[in-house]
Amino acid sequence: MTRLATFNVNSIRRRVPHLRRFLARHNPDLVFLQELKCRTEEFPALELADTGYELRAVGQPGGRNGVAVLGRIPFEVTAETLPGDEADGQARFVAVRAAGMDLAGIYLPNGNSGGEDGFGYKLRWMERLADWVQARLDAFAPVAVLGDFNVCPTDADLAPGALPPTDALVRPESRARFRMLLHAGMTDALQALHPQDAPYTYWDYGPAFESNRGLRIDHVLLSPELAERLVACGVDVAARAEEQPSDHAPVWCDVR
Protein backbone atom coordinates (compact mmCIF):
# COMPACT_ATOMS: atom_id res chain seq x y z
CA MET A 1 0.00 0.00 0.00
CA THR A 2 1.22 3.47 -0.86
CA ARG A 3 -0.31 6.61 0.59
CA LEU A 4 -0.01 9.76 -1.52
CA ALA A 5 -1.02 13.23 -0.39
CA THR A 6 -1.18 16.88 -1.38
CA PHE A 7 -1.31 19.94 0.85
CA ASN A 8 -1.42 23.62 -0.13
CA VAL A 9 0.23 25.06 2.98
CA ASN A 10 -0.10 28.78 2.14
CA SER A 11 3.44 29.58 3.32
CA ILE A 12 5.54 26.64 4.55
CA ARG A 13 7.35 28.84 7.05
CA ARG A 14 4.02 29.54 8.76
CA ARG A 15 2.82 25.95 8.59
CA VAL A 16 5.63 23.69 9.81
CA PRO A 17 3.67 22.57 12.92
CA HIS A 18 0.58 21.89 10.81
CA LEU A 19 2.58 19.85 8.32
CA ARG A 20 4.23 17.88 11.12
CA ARG A 21 0.83 17.08 12.63
CA PHE A 22 -0.50 16.03 9.23
CA LEU A 23 2.48 13.70 8.72
CA ALA A 24 1.92 12.22 12.18
CA ARG A 25 -1.83 11.76 11.69
CA HIS A 26 -1.76 10.25 8.21
CA ASN A 27 1.78 8.98 7.72
CA PRO A 28 1.82 9.51 3.94
CA ASP A 29 4.57 7.84 1.94
CA LEU A 30 4.81 10.84 -0.34
CA VAL A 31 3.31 14.31 0.03
CA PHE A 32 3.34 17.21 -2.40
CA LEU A 33 3.19 20.77 -1.06
CA GLN A 34 2.05 23.94 -2.77
CA GLU A 35 2.33 27.66 -2.09
CA LEU A 36 5.61 27.49 -0.20
CA LYS A 37 5.86 31.29 -0.57
CA CYS A 38 9.63 31.19 -0.10
CA ARG A 39 12.86 30.75 -1.99
CA THR A 40 14.26 27.25 -2.29
CA GLU A 41 16.99 27.99 0.23
CA GLU A 42 14.44 29.38 2.71
CA PHE A 43 12.53 26.09 2.98
CA PRO A 44 12.59 25.10 6.68
CA ALA A 45 14.29 21.77 6.05
CA LEU A 46 15.98 21.64 9.44
CA GLU A 47 12.64 21.95 11.23
CA LEU A 48 11.47 18.83 9.40
CA ALA A 49 14.71 16.85 9.49
CA ASP A 50 13.63 14.64 12.40
CA THR A 51 10.51 13.47 10.55
CA GLY A 52 12.66 11.16 8.46
CA TYR A 53 11.27 12.46 5.19
CA GLU A 54 13.54 13.23 2.27
CA LEU A 55 12.53 16.44 0.56
CA ARG A 56 12.96 18.51 -2.53
CA ALA A 57 11.73 22.07 -2.60
CA VAL A 58 11.23 24.21 -5.69
CA GLY A 59 10.90 27.77 -4.48
CA GLN A 60 10.67 31.13 -6.16
CA PRO A 61 11.96 34.61 -5.32
CA GLY A 62 9.30 37.12 -4.40
CA GLY A 63 7.31 34.93 -2.06
CA ARG A 64 4.91 33.49 -4.60
CA ASN A 65 4.05 29.96 -5.66
CA GLY A 66 6.55 27.25 -4.73
CA VAL A 67 6.14 23.48 -4.61
CA ALA A 68 7.86 20.63 -2.80
CA VAL A 69 7.79 16.89 -2.37
CA LEU A 70 8.49 14.98 0.83
CA GLY A 71 8.95 11.22 0.81
CA ARG A 72 9.57 8.50 3.37
CA ILE A 73 10.01 6.12 0.44
CA PRO A 74 12.75 6.60 -2.15
CA PHE A 75 11.97 8.99 -4.98
CA GLU A 76 13.82 10.47 -7.92
CA VAL A 77 13.00 14.01 -9.06
CA THR A 78 12.46 13.89 -12.81
CA ALA A 79 11.40 17.51 -13.48
CA GLU A 80 11.09 20.86 -11.72
CA THR A 81 9.19 22.61 -14.49
CA LEU A 82 6.28 21.68 -16.70
CA PRO A 83 7.51 21.58 -20.32
CA GLY A 84 6.93 25.03 -21.75
CA ASP A 85 7.35 26.74 -18.37
CA GLU A 86 11.14 26.68 -18.26
CA ALA A 87 11.55 30.38 -18.96
CA ASP A 88 8.76 31.93 -16.94
CA GLY A 89 10.33 31.36 -13.53
CA GLN A 90 7.14 30.22 -11.80
CA ALA A 91 7.59 27.35 -9.35
CA ARG A 92 4.44 25.36 -9.96
CA PHE A 93 5.52 21.83 -10.90
CA VAL A 94 7.61 19.00 -9.55
CA ALA A 95 7.64 15.46 -10.93
CA VAL A 96 9.09 12.36 -9.34
CA ARG A 97 9.38 8.65 -9.99
CA ALA A 98 8.56 6.61 -6.90
CA ALA A 99 7.24 3.11 -6.23
CA GLY A 100 7.08 2.51 -9.98
CA MET A 101 4.85 5.52 -10.58
CA ASP A 102 5.26 8.85 -12.39
CA LEU A 103 3.94 11.47 -9.99
CA ALA A 104 3.47 15.20 -10.47
CA GLY A 105 2.75 17.78 -7.81
CA ILE A 106 1.20 20.93 -9.25
CA TYR A 107 0.16 24.43 -8.26
CA LEU A 108 -2.04 25.37 -11.16
CA PRO A 109 -2.37 29.11 -11.91
CA ASN A 110 -5.39 30.72 -10.27
CA GLY A 111 -6.25 32.67 -13.40
CA ASN A 112 -8.13 35.52 -11.77
CA SER A 113 -5.29 38.04 -11.86
CA GLY A 114 -3.78 39.62 -14.93
CA GLY A 115 -6.99 39.90 -16.87
CA GLU A 116 -7.50 37.73 -19.94
CA ASP A 117 -3.74 37.24 -20.25
CA GLY A 118 -3.67 35.73 -16.78
CA PHE A 119 -6.64 33.53 -17.57
CA GLY A 120 -5.03 32.50 -20.85
CA TYR A 121 -1.87 31.55 -18.97
CA LYS A 122 -3.96 29.26 -16.78
CA LEU A 123 -5.61 27.61 -19.79
CA ARG A 124 -2.33 27.11 -21.63
CA TRP A 125 -0.79 25.69 -18.46
CA MET A 126 -3.63 23.18 -18.25
CA GLU A 127 -3.10 22.22 -21.89
CA ARG A 128 0.60 21.65 -21.24
CA LEU A 129 -0.31 19.54 -18.20
CA ALA A 130 -2.62 17.48 -20.40
CA ASP A 131 0.27 16.96 -22.82
CA TRP A 132 2.52 15.80 -19.96
CA VAL A 133 -0.15 13.35 -18.79
CA GLN A 134 -0.96 12.10 -22.28
CA ALA A 135 2.68 11.29 -23.01
CA ARG A 136 2.78 9.03 -19.97
CA LEU A 137 -0.57 7.43 -20.66
CA ASP A 138 0.64 6.70 -24.19
CA ALA A 139 3.55 4.84 -22.63
CA PHE A 140 1.18 2.96 -20.28
CA ALA A 141 3.01 4.37 -17.28
CA PRO A 142 1.22 4.46 -13.93
CA VAL A 143 0.80 8.20 -13.46
CA ALA A 144 -0.78 10.44 -10.85
CA VAL A 145 -1.19 14.21 -10.65
CA LEU A 146 -1.76 15.70 -7.23
CA GLY A 147 -2.10 19.29 -6.16
CA ASP A 148 -3.99 22.53 -6.14
CA PHE A 149 -5.74 22.60 -9.52
CA ASN A 150 -7.62 25.84 -8.83
CA VAL A 151 -10.63 24.33 -10.60
CA CYS A 152 -14.02 23.32 -9.19
CA PRO A 153 -14.81 20.55 -11.69
CA THR A 154 -18.60 20.86 -11.37
CA ASP A 155 -21.21 22.92 -9.55
CA ALA A 156 -21.27 20.17 -6.90
CA ASP A 157 -17.69 21.15 -6.03
CA LEU A 158 -18.44 24.51 -4.47
CA ALA A 159 -20.94 25.89 -2.00
CA PRO A 160 -23.81 27.55 -3.86
CA GLY A 161 -22.91 31.15 -4.50
CA ALA A 162 -19.40 30.81 -3.12
CA LEU A 163 -17.98 32.13 -6.40
CA PRO A 164 -19.49 34.16 -9.23
CA PRO A 165 -19.82 32.25 -12.51
CA THR A 166 -17.17 34.51 -14.03
CA ASP A 167 -14.50 33.28 -11.60
CA ALA A 168 -11.56 31.52 -13.25
CA LEU A 169 -12.04 28.53 -10.90
CA VAL A 170 -15.46 27.73 -12.34
CA ARG A 171 -15.40 29.20 -15.83
CA PRO A 172 -16.39 26.70 -18.52
CA GLU A 173 -13.00 27.03 -20.21
CA SER A 174 -11.26 25.91 -17.01
CA ARG A 175 -13.69 23.06 -16.48
CA ALA A 176 -13.34 21.94 -20.10
CA ARG A 177 -9.60 21.60 -19.67
CA PHE A 178 -10.05 19.69 -16.42
CA ARG A 179 -12.39 17.34 -18.27
CA MET A 180 -9.68 16.91 -20.93
CA LEU A 181 -7.63 15.17 -18.26
CA LEU A 182 -10.57 12.92 -17.36
CA HIS A 183 -11.30 12.15 -21.01
CA ALA A 184 -7.66 11.20 -21.47
CA GLY A 185 -8.28 8.47 -18.90
CA MET A 186 -7.52 10.04 -15.54
CA THR A 187 -9.77 9.36 -12.56
CA ASP A 188 -10.65 11.99 -9.95
CA ALA A 189 -9.89 9.80 -6.95
CA LEU A 190 -11.94 11.65 -4.34
CA GLN A 191 -14.94 11.96 -6.63
CA ALA A 192 -14.69 8.29 -7.57
CA LEU A 193 -14.83 7.06 -3.99
CA HIS A 194 -17.13 9.79 -2.66
CA PRO A 195 -19.47 10.62 -5.54
CA GLN A 196 -22.15 12.05 -3.26
CA ASP A 197 -20.16 13.34 -0.31
CA ALA A 198 -16.74 14.54 -1.46
CA PRO A 199 -15.67 17.19 1.07
CA TYR A 200 -14.41 20.59 0.07
CA THR A 201 -10.66 21.15 0.28
CA TYR A 202 -10.55 24.94 0.61
CA TRP A 203 -12.40 27.45 2.75
CA ASP A 204 -11.73 31.17 2.65
CA TYR A 205 -10.39 32.81 5.79
CA GLY A 206 -13.17 34.34 7.83
CA PRO A 207 -16.53 32.67 8.46
CA ALA A 208 -16.42 30.30 5.46
CA PHE A 209 -15.21 27.22 7.33
CA GLU A 210 -17.73 27.26 10.15
CA SER A 211 -20.53 27.61 7.62
CA ASN A 212 -18.88 25.12 5.23
CA ARG A 213 -18.85 27.54 2.33
CA GLY A 214 -15.95 25.86 0.61
CA LEU A 215 -14.51 24.74 -2.69
CA ARG A 216 -13.14 21.43 -3.92
CA ILE A 217 -10.07 22.51 -5.86
CA ASP A 218 -7.29 20.20 -4.58
CA HIS A 219 -7.35 16.94 -6.48
CA VAL A 220 -5.71 13.56 -7.00
CA LEU A 221 -5.94 12.28 -10.56
CA LEU A 222 -4.98 8.66 -11.28
CA SER A 223 -4.24 6.80 -14.49
CA PRO A 224 -6.40 3.71 -15.21
CA GLU A 225 -4.08 1.19 -13.60
CA LEU A 226 -3.69 3.27 -10.46
CA ALA A 227 -7.43 3.92 -10.33
CA GLU A 228 -7.99 0.16 -10.23
CA ARG A 229 -5.58 -0.01 -7.30
CA LEU A 230 -7.29 2.86 -5.44
CA VAL A 231 -8.68 1.72 -2.10
CA ALA A 232 -9.24 4.92 -0.09
CA CYS A 233 -9.18 8.67 -0.46
CA GLY A 234 -10.06 11.50 1.88
CA VAL A 235 -9.68 15.10 2.96
CA ASP A 236 -8.05 15.91 6.29
CA VAL A 237 -10.68 18.50 7.18
CA ALA A 238 -9.36 18.56 10.76
CA ALA A 239 -6.28 20.39 9.50
CA ARG A 240 -8.45 23.34 8.47
CA ALA A 241 -9.90 23.56 12.01
CA GLU A 242 -6.50 24.04 13.66
CA GLU A 243 -5.12 27.33 14.94
CA GLN A 244 -3.63 29.58 12.25
CA PRO A 245 -4.34 27.05 9.52
CA SER A 246 -3.74 27.09 5.81
CA ASP A 247 -6.90 27.95 3.91
CA HIS A 248 -6.59 24.50 2.25
CA ALA A 249 -6.95 21.04 3.78
CA PRO A 250 -4.71 18.11 2.74
CA VAL A 251 -6.02 15.40 0.43
CA TRP A 252 -4.68 11.84 0.65
CA CYS A 253 -5.26 8.54 -1.14
CA ASP A 254 -4.16 4.92 -0.80
CA VAL A 255 -3.24 2.70 -3.74
CA ARG A 256 -2.56 -1.00 -3.39
Next chain:
DNA sequence: ATGGCTAGAGAGTCTAGA
Protein backbone atom coordinates in the same frame (compact mmCIF):
# COMPACT_ATOMS: atom_id res chain seq x y z
C1' DA B 1 -19.19 39.29 -5.81
C1' DT B 2 -15.75 40.20 -2.50
C1' DG B 3 -11.40 41.46 0.37
C1' DG B 4 -14.87 41.69 5.65
C1' DC B 5 -8.79 37.55 6.02
C1' DT B 6 -3.93 36.09 5.35
C1' DA B 7 0.67 36.32 3.57
C1' DG B 8 4.75 38.54 1.48
C1' DA B 9 7.46 42.43 0.44
C1' DG B 10 9.16 46.04 2.69
C1' DA B 11 8.17 50.48 4.97
C1' DG B 12 3.02 52.76 2.92
C1' DT B 13 0.18 50.39 1.10
C1' DC B 14 0.46 47.40 -2.69
C1' DT B 15 -0.42 42.46 -5.07
C1' DA B 16 -2.18 38.00 -4.90
C1' DG B 17 -4.87 34.54 -3.37
C1' DA B 18 -9.77 31.90 -4.76
